[in-house]
Amino acid sequence: MSTMQEMINEAESSLLHTYNRYQVVFDHADGVTLYDTDGKAYLDFVSGIGVFALGYGNKEYNDALKAQIDKILHTSNYYYNEPAIQAAKLVTKYSGMDRVFFTNSGAEAVEGALKAARKYAYLKDGSTDHEIIALNHSFHGRTFGALSVTGKAQYREPFKPMIGNIKFAEINDLESVKAQITDKTCAIIMETVQGEGGIFPATEEFIKGVRALCDEKDILLIIDEIQCGMGRTGYYFAFQKFGIKPDILTVAKALGCGVPVGAFLMTEKVGQNSLKAGDHGTTYGGNPFVCAAICEVFRQFEEKKIPEHAGEVGAYLYEKLEEIKEAYPMITDHRGRGLMQGLVFDREVAPVINAALEKGLVLINAGANIIRFLPPLVIEKKDVDDMLVILKDALNSLQ
Ligand SMILES: *Cc1c(COP(=O)(O)O)cnc(C)c1O
Numbered sequence: 001m002s003t004m005q006e007m008i009n010e011a012e013s014s015l016l017h018t019y020n021r022y023q024v025v026f027d028h029a030d031g032v033t034l035y036d037t038d039g040k041a042y043l044d045f046v047s048g049i050g051v052f053a054l055g056y057g058n059k060e061y062n063d064a065l066k067a068q069i070d071k072i073l074h075t076s077n078y079y080y081n082e083p084a085i086q087a088a089k090l091v092t093k094y095s096g097m098d099r100v101f102f103t104n105s106g107a108e109a110v111e112g113a114l115k116a117a118r119k120y121a122y123l124k125d126g127s128t129d130h131e132i133i134a135l136n137h138s139f140h141g142r143t144f145g146a147l148s149v150t151g152k153a154q155y156r157e158p159f160k161p162m163i164g165n166i167k168f169a170e171i172n173d174l175e176s177v178k179a180q181i182t183d184k185t186c187a188i189i190m191e192t193v194q195g196e197g198g199i200f201p202a203t204e205e206f207i208k209g210v211r212a213l214c215d216e217k218d219i220l221l222i223i224d225e226i227q228c229g230m231g232r233t234g235y236y237f238a239f240q241k242f243g244i245k246p247d248i249l250t251v252a253k254a255l256g257c258g259v260p261v262g263a264f265l266m267t268e269k270v271g272q273n274s275l276k277a278g279d280h281g282t283t284y285g286g287n288p289f290v291c292a293a294i295c296e297v298f299r300q301f302e303e304k305k306i307p308e309h310a311g312e313v314g315a316y317l318y319e320k321l322e323e324i325k326e327a328y329p330m331i332t333d334h335r336g337r338g339l340m341q342g343l344v345f346d347r348e349v350a351p352v353i354n355a356a357l358e359k360g361l362v363l364i365n366a367g368a369n370i371i372r373f374l375p376p377l378v379i380e381k382k383d384v385d386d387m388l389v390i391l392k393d394a395l396n397s398l399q
Helices: 004-014 059-071 082-095 106-125 144-148 153-159 174-178 204-217 238-242 268-272 288-303 306-327 350-358 381-397
Strands: 026-030 033-036 041-044 099-103 131-135 166-169 185-191 220-224 248-251 262-266 331-337 340-345 370-373
Touching (some): 041 381, 059 288, 082 099, 082 248, 082 262, 106 144, 106 185, 106 248, 204 220, 204 238, 262 268, 288 306, 306 381, 350 381
Parallel strands (some): 131 166, 131 185, 220 248
Antiparallel strands (some): 026 033, 033 041, 331 340, 340 370
């Protein structure tokens, strides 16, 4: 039996070092509690970056996946499979979109969305120099297309050239978006609540303004809800709060609650006028295994009213984090919606996160000076209270 430190050393001798990992090896989990290989318990306020919405050790979810393993795992997209048919019905129903393509990850969902937008514009005017507008502080993934529309220059710089004709504007500044629009603009891509980039929610005025601009000029609005969607803000999808709809929507993270699956969805109009047979594909995407997970996720979301619950507990978390912000001068701002919130510090947050981890609370950053709260959506107010005790303890230890 290796100790945790031995396992970490072994990991660092063979894994590519693309992450500065926290010094812990997680072994198993139950509900909203993670356990390391020494059996130490940690309250989880990260949920694997917004993935494990239903909590760990969810028996019905596990049983649904086990049953599918015993039936069939994979067929390829040249054939139909029942879980994918059901999953497509569910994700279009709850998002209000018409057509879906399943992917293996968020980044691939964004790639597909960008391709659909370019093809739509290509079919309209036959030209191949269309432009896409993205926002500063955005995050859309690490593959070339997704990275090209990610609004953080240092992520892009070493990998240039990016895909061409991408322009950047500011979130919540409609004039900055207008200033980037030309006759060549085919799409605007944005998150309803920016995640990795620092928890910046789009205002109602801004998102409605962008929608109106897009309608006026037949530009496609791509909304990336890979992090803020799937119930996290109190709605199945965060844009639903504003009564608007994107032309293309990307989803992943909590869509499968632990199995790697994403999706891009579109309206019928975009579906009929963009990607055709031969234009796009994936070997694994939407296989019976991951689609069985999606079906069970939506079943439990409906049965347990997960989005509503996230909204309620999210409001409680908001109230409590406001109190924390008032009590600690090192905290300068507090932003977010539902169970997706951030505390902004006047300093780097790594020491706070490490102190919390030591005391049995898992937190994550969003940029160097923001702590991000992204708990499983099944947490209760009592878990928020327990989190606050440890967080205060960690903050006090650093004062
Ligand atoms: C995580 C994330 C992605 C990328 O998803 P991966 O599954 O890591 O490729 C894209 N967009 C947003 C908003 C995300 O939070």
